[in-house]
Each structure stands twice: as C-alpha cells, then as structure tokens.
Amino acid sequence: AAWLHKATRNPTFLSYIQVNGQTLVADDSDNTFGWDNKHVGARILLSKAFLLQRVQSLHDYKGHADNFICSLVPGTPFSQAQYTPGGLLFKMSDSNMQYVTSTSFLLVTYAKYLTSAHKVVNCGGTIITPKRLRVIA
Structure with missing residues (x-):
C-alpha cells in the first residue's frame, strides 16, 4: 500500500496503512531489502511521511527505519x-x-529525509548523522 500511495497519491492507500499498519509490520527486525522483500523499503518510505509531511499516525515507521539503520552501522550497540x-x-x-x-540506496534516501527534517538517528546513545549514512553508503 505504501508504494501504491507513492505512485498514485490516492489517500485510500494511506488510510489503509494507518488502519492496518501495526498488523502489516509483521517482523520488525527484518532488515533485508531485496527483490523479494520490500518491507524495509516501505518503512523508509513511510518514515518520510512522518518526517517531512508530519503524518503523526506514521511515527512508528521512523522507529522502524531507525532500527534498520542501527542494525547496519558499525560500532552501535545494535549493529x-x-x-x-x-x-x-x-x-x-x-x-x-x-x-x-539496495541497502546503499536506502541509506542515502533516509539520509536525505533526515537532512530535510533536521533529524538524526539515536542508536542506543550513539548518534548517527545523515552525513555518516552517506559515508557508509
């Protein structure tokens, strides 16, 4: 539904996510983005709506996106x-x-969203800046 909302701008898809998002998140710790698993990409995409468009009902997706980032960054407690x-x-x-x-794409994309929103990622006390995400990518 996230990708359909992005492609069509049809609010029905966003409403569907807002109503069913908790059920659809399934395994929050799934941190692989590939041809057959787009969950992490959808979480990054939905975090944009929270960060830049201030859709408060999607605030959990920033947390999901941050968890993904923390799982990738060397030296963080959750790496x-x-x-x-x-x-x-x-x-x-x-x-x-x-x-x-695909992971590099997500890192650069999330760095762009964070930069625009003037935000960072907090990985258990380790602050990850958008610049660091670009370096890792």
Whole structure:
C-alpha cells in the first residue's frame, strides 16, 4: 500500500496503512531489502511521511527505519551487519551486490529525509548523522 500511495497519491492507500499498519509490520527486525522483500523499503518510505509531511499516525515507521539503520552501522550497540576488510557490506553470499546496492540506496534516501527534517538517528546513545549514512553508503 505504501508504494501504491507513492505512485498514485490516492489517500485510500494511506488510510489503509494507518488502519492496518501495526498488523502489516509483521517482523520488525527484518532488515533485508531485496527483490523479494520490500518491507524495509516501505518503512523508509513511510518514515518520510512522518518526517517531512508530519503524518503523526506514521511515527512508528521512523522507529522502524531507525532500527534498520542501527542494525547496519558499525560500532552501535545494535549493529548486526558484517563488512569486508575493505568496508563493503556483506549480507548474503549469493548475489551480495544486490543487497549492497539496495541497502546503499536506502541509506542515502533516509539520509536525505533526515537532512530535510533536521533529524538524526539515536542508536542506543550513539548518534548517527545523515552525513555518516552517506559515508557508509
């Protein structure tokens, strides 16, 4: 529904998310964005509505997006990501670059939203700025 709302601007899709969002979130800890799983991307997209358009009913999506970021940033208490010695994200042994590329896209996109909203991500006391997200991407 998030992608349909973005594409059509039809408020019915946003209403659907507002009513059913808690049920649809399913596994909040799912931090893989790929061709067959768009949940993290939808959470980042919905966080934009909260951050920039101030749709208060979508405030949880900023938290979901922040959790995703905290799972990726090295040195944070919640970091779960692996990186190669050269600094490349290592997500899956098969077709790793699709995950690197899509995750980099989400990092840059979220950094853009945070910059526009003058916000940061707090990962258990470690502050992550939009600039740091761009560096990681």
